Amino acid sequence: MTIDTELGLMTEQLSVFLMQATLPSGDYMKICCIGAGYVGGPTMAMIAHKCSDIQVHVVDINQTRIDAWNSDHLPVYEPGLQEIVEQNRGKNLHFTTEVDEQIRTSDMIFISVNTPTKQYGVGKGRAADLKFVELCARRIAEVAEGHKVIVEKSTLPVRTAETVKRILANASHEATFDVLSNPEFLAEGTAMEDLDSPDRVLIGGESDKAIQMLVDVYAHWVPKERILTTNLWSSELSKLAANAVLAQRISSINAISALCEATQADVDEVAHAIGQDSRIGPKFLKASVGFGGSCFQKDILNMVYLCEFYGLKEVAEYWEQVILMNDHQKQRFARNMVRTMFNTVSGKRIAILGFAFKKDTNDTRESAAIYVCRDLLTEQANLAIYDPKVPESQIRADLEYVFKQENGELAERDRKLIEENVIICNSALEAADQAHGVGIMTEWDEFKDISPAELYEKVFKPAFLFDGRNIMDHKAYIEQGFEVYAIGKGLLNS
Numbered sequence: 001m002t003i004d005t006e007l008g009l010m011t012e013q014l015s016v017f018l019m020q021a022t023l024p025s026g027d028y029m030k031i032c033c034i035g036a037g038y039v040g041g042p043t044m045a046m047i048a049h050k051c052s053d054i055q056v057h058v059v060d061i062n063q064t065r066i067d068a069w070n071s072d073h074l075p076v077y078e079p080g081l082q083e084i085v086e087q088n089r090g091k092n093l094h095f096t097t098e099v100d101e102q103i104r105t106s107d108m109i110f111i112s113v114n115t116p117t118k119q120y121g122v123g124k125g126r127a128a129d130l131k132f133v134e135l136c137a138r139r140i141a142e143v144a145e146g147h148k149v150i151v152e153k154s155t156l157p158v159r160t161a162e163t164v165k166r167i168l169a170n171a172s173h174e175a176t177f178d179v180l181s182n183p184e185f186l187a188e189g190t191a192m193e194d195l196d197s198p199d200r201v202l203i204g205g206e207s208d209k210a211i212q213m214l215v216d217v218y219a220h221w222v223p224k225e226r227i228l229t230t231n232l233w234s235s236e237l238s239k240l241a242a243n244a245v246l247a248q249r250i251s252s253i254n255a256i257s258a259l260c261e262a263t264q265a266d267v268d269e270v271a272h273a274i275g276q277d278s279r280i281g282p283k284f285l286k287a288s289v290g291f292g293g294s295c296f297q298k299d300i301l302n303m304v305y306l307c308e309f310y311g312l313k314e315v316a317e318y319w320e321q322v323i324l325m326n327d328h329q330k331q332r333f334a335r336n337m338v339r340t341m342f343n344t345v346s347g348k349r350i351a352i353l354g355f356a357f358k359k360d361t362n363d364t365r366e367s368a369a370i371y372v373c374r375d376l377l378t379e380q381a382n383l384a385i386y387d388p389k390v391p392e393s394q395i396r397a398d399l400e401y402v403f404k405q406e407n408g409e410l411a412e413r414d415r416k417l418i419e420e421n422v423i424i425c426n427s428a429l430e431a432a433d434q435a436h437g438v439g440i441m442t443e444w445d446e447f448k449d450i451s452p453a454e455l456y457e458k459v460f461k462p463a464f465l466f467d468g469r470n471i472m473d474h475k476a477y478i479e480q481g482f483e484v485y486a487i488g489k490g491l492l493n494s
């Protein structure tokens with residue numbers, strides 16, 4: 001045995017010992033996670049995988065989702081997730097709809113439910129809708145017995161723990177609680193890597209004992225110096241702040257991409273040059289058709305709402321600009337497609353390659369592709385869409401959603417527009433067959449392997465390629481005869 005493995009084993013034994021010392025009851029710890037989504041599922045799978053001495057139960061009210069977690073077709077696609085679930089499911093990792101039973105018998109309860117942007121009433125379109133979090137807190141207050149540590153894993157507005165504590169203060173069975181904030185920083189597409197080796201784990205709370213209990217869980221595999229402890233409010237705000245700063249970087253480089261196109265500078269060259277500055281760094285400087293995903297927009301809007309609530313008008317306006325820039329980038333891309341194809345796409349087939357908001361995930365929430373497709377459909381284009389992981393039902397549901405009116409209804413005219421002008425294909429080449437233009441919406445690796453010659457064979461001439469991710473070999477496509485538009489580079493053949 002090497003010194004490293006020996007030390008590793010000793011650290012693990014020590015943390016198990018410490019955890020048992022802080023455990024309220026029983027000889028093993030039991031964790032319950034409410035919400036079996038993109039965060040709850042992978043996060044708990046990793047905890048179960050790393051902590052064989054902890055029983056982990058992931059609960060959800062959505063029976064279909066739980067059935068999928070218990071099947072061979074998991075509801076979430078992440079590289080490496082399936083293997084870890086298969087190794088641990090039925091041993092110390094369980095998926096169930098028995099919410100009350102698991103709340104009652106667990107020592108620690110994670111709340112990992114969705115916190116979407118509110119779609120009604122005060123704060124509509126900005127504030128986080130906390131109804132699911134409140135329902136969880138009320139359920140816990142109703143059924144919990146003894147002492148429980150409640151962990152906010154969902155991304156929440158600052159001071160939500162205050163609300164959670166007030167609800168829990170009215171527990172039915174004289175149960176007692178500590179509330180911790182433990183926001184999740186994983187990125188979809190690399191969730192398992194991020195969970196396995198996080199840059200940091202953040203734990204905010206008021207009770208040292210409760211904080212220690214959660215530190216001990218992560219200490220099974222995360223080096224101590226990467227486990228940060230703060231007060232509750234810093235922890236809640238840090239998650240919003242991190243997403244705001246990340247999204248701001250994307251909007252910054254996208255703003256520069258528009259300027260590059262106007263001045264014949266090349267955004268990749270500019271990004272490389274500024275990224276070499278150690279104060280700036282190279283990451284998150286990739287220009288694209290715009291950011292998507294369930295978090296960036298929602299969390300910034302949430303922060304904007306908080307700023308407004310606290311009377312910080314100028315601060316709110318500053319952060320809102322990040323979203324406005326992102327919307328502009330998506331519209332600009334669609335407009336450029338139309339302009340390049342002789343100012344009309346009416347009746348023209350356009351291949352849309354990629355629908356997920358980024359590669360290696362099947363998540364389409366707020367994907368830039370949805371908005372580009374909407375704008376092209378409004379111009380009466382025929383869309384042939386292909387994504388390696390997103391099912392047809394999801395693509396159609398997203399398009400219907402984006403056309404819905406204020407009252408939430410889909411006009412008959414828009415339903416027909418989608419039905420008659422969208423087909424879903426099984427490969428990139430099938431989508432490109434007899435297309436007037438090809439748009440790259442997601443940076444899936446397989447698109448880089450497409451043969452320019454084969455693609456050229458399929459499409460109408462002149463052949464147009466619109467690279468919304470700057471992943472294709474532009475030179476090879478130009479040599480093949482394509483006219484190539486790339487973000488932050490403009491029309492390369494002009």
Ligand SMILES: NC(=O)c1ccc[n+]([C@@H]2O[C@H](COP(=O)([O-])OP(=O)(O)OC[C@H]3O[C@@H](n4cnc5c(N)ncnc54)[C@H](O)[C@@H]3O)[C@@H](O)[C@H]2O)c1
Nearest residue numbers: 035036037038039060061062112113114115132154155184
């Ligand atoms: N997706 C990400 O990349 C990511 C990253 C970091 C943080 N977050 C945050 O984590 C939280 C969860 O996000 P997600 O992407 O996993 O959401 P999700 O929509 O994929 O999953 C949420 C799950 O919670 C379940 N649920 C809702 N109310 C419930 C209740 N009362 N009882 C039991 N189950 C209930 C839903 O059925 C759903 O399956 C959000 O606050 C999000 O902002 C997400």
